[in-house]
Amino acid sequence: SQQGEEDPQALSIQEGENATMNCSYKTSINNLQWYRQNSGRGLVHLILIRSNEREKHSGRLRVTLDTSKKSSSLLITASRAADTASYFCATARGTSYGKLTFGQGTILTVHP
Amino acid sequence: KAGVTQTPRYLIKTRGQQVTLSCSPISGHRSVSWYQQTPGQGLQFLFEYFSETQRNKGNFPGRFSGRQFSNSRSEMNVSTLELGDSALYLCASSSAGTLGEVAFFGQGTRLTVV
Numbered sequence: 001s002q003q004g005e006e007d008p009q010a011l012s013i014q015e016g017e018n019a020t021m022n023c024s025y026k027t028s029i030n031n032l033q034w035y036r037q038n039s040g041r042g043l044v045h046l047i048l049i050r051s052n053e054r055e056k057h058s059g060r061l062r063v064t065l066d067t068s069k070k071s072s073s074l075l076i077t078a079s080r081a082a083d084t085a086s087y088f089c090a091t092a093r094g095t096s097y098g099k100l101t102f103g104q105g106t107i108l109t110v111h112p
Numbered sequence: 113k114a115g116v117t118q119t120p121r122y123l124i125k126t127r128g129q130q131v132t133l134s135c136s137p138i139s140g141h142r143s144v145s146w147y148q149q150t151p152g153q154g155l156q157f158l159f160e161y162f163s164e165t166q167r168n169k170g171n172f173p174g175r176f177s178g179r180q181f182s183n184s185r186s187e188m189n190v191s192t193l194e195l196g197d198s199a200l201y202l203c204a205s206s207s208a209g210t211l212g213e214v215a216f217f218g219q220g221t222r223l224t225v226v
Contacts, residue, residue, distance in 0.1 A: 031212050037151065040149075040200055042116075043217040050212065059174040088155065097167040098160025098209035 006089060006103040014111050019076040021106040023061050023089030024069075030092050032065055033100065038087045046074075046087075079110045114139065116205050118216035124224045130191040133221045135203035137184050143209025143214070144186040146178060149200040149220075158201075161186055162209050192226045 007022045023032070031050045035043040049056045049065045049072070056063045062075040076083055086107050090100040115213050117136040130203050137144050145168075146158040157170040161180035178188045184205075190197055215216035 002129060035217075040220075040222075042219040043204075044124050045214045045216065048212070048214060090155075092212070097162065098204075098206065098215075099141050099157045099170070100145075100147075100204075100215060101157070102147075102155035106131070 006087075006106045008106060009069045009104070010107045010110045012110070012111065015079060015081055017079055017110075019079050019083070019108055019110070021074045021087050021108070022071060023073070023103050024071045025089075025091050025101075025103075026081065027093060028071065028090075029067075032063075032072050033090045033092070034061075034063060034072075035088045035090060035102075037088065037105075039085075041088055076108075079108075081110050081112045084108060116203060116216050117204055118201075118218035118221050120221060121219065122222045124226060125193050126226055127193055127195060128132050128213075130189060131189045131193060131223060133190075133201055133223070135186045135205075135218060136187070137178075137203075137205030138216055141205035141207055142184050143206045143213075144180060144184065144205075145204045145209065146186070146188050146214065147202045147204065149202060150173075150198075155202075158188065160209055167209065171185070190223075195225050197223065198225045199223060 033048045034046040064071045083104045086105045088105045089103045121133045144164045145160040160168040164180045175191045180186045200220045202220045204217045206213040
């Protein structure tokens with residue numbers, strides 16, 4: 001079963017706008033990662049945030065983590081058509097070697 | 113550095129057959145994990161191998177098995193295929209499979225069972 005939920009399930013915006021995706025999870029975690037997937041292909045790692053971090057930036061990406069609410073958000077600023085993809089959050093916990101638990105994902109469509 | 117390579121990219125099999133999928137990790141990575149992705153269940157963890165040993169296993173029936181070779185390459189086998197096994201199978205490699213590591217994914221193998 002999935003660790004949590006992602007919200008919204010689908011997001012449609014214009015190029016240049018910001019896109020915000022949210023992820024909630026159910027249990028305590030050690031870190032949370034965000035991945036992108038284009039058209040049913042492989043997953044590309046975007047950013048990792050540890051449980052003792054609250055915010056992290058990478059280029060046009062900003063991730064926040066609120067462990068008290070068991071939630072995270074991914075903000076993509078100044079979206080481009082090339083950002084069109086599915087975005088997944090994934091959590092790692094305990095000594096669960098090699099296992100990431102994924103959310104259901106948000107489908108982002110950026111219109112040129 | 114070459115990425116994670118999965119072969120074949122596409123497979124069509126008949127119910128009842130068996131299938132073997134292959135994954136070559138990034139050079140130097142010793143941990144390989146496998147995931148199944150379907151529209152209904154999303155991404156689900158199958159198992160993880162490190163130094164030829166299975167360290168972790170998801171909630172899948174025994175028809176799903178895997179192994180890892182001394183060069184860290186991994187294979188996944190599904191026996192007695194069912195229609196519900198149609199999915200995108202992804203493998204991911206990392207240095208040691210421990211917490212805080214980034215997992216690098218291959219392009220996946222699209223399995224269709226007819």
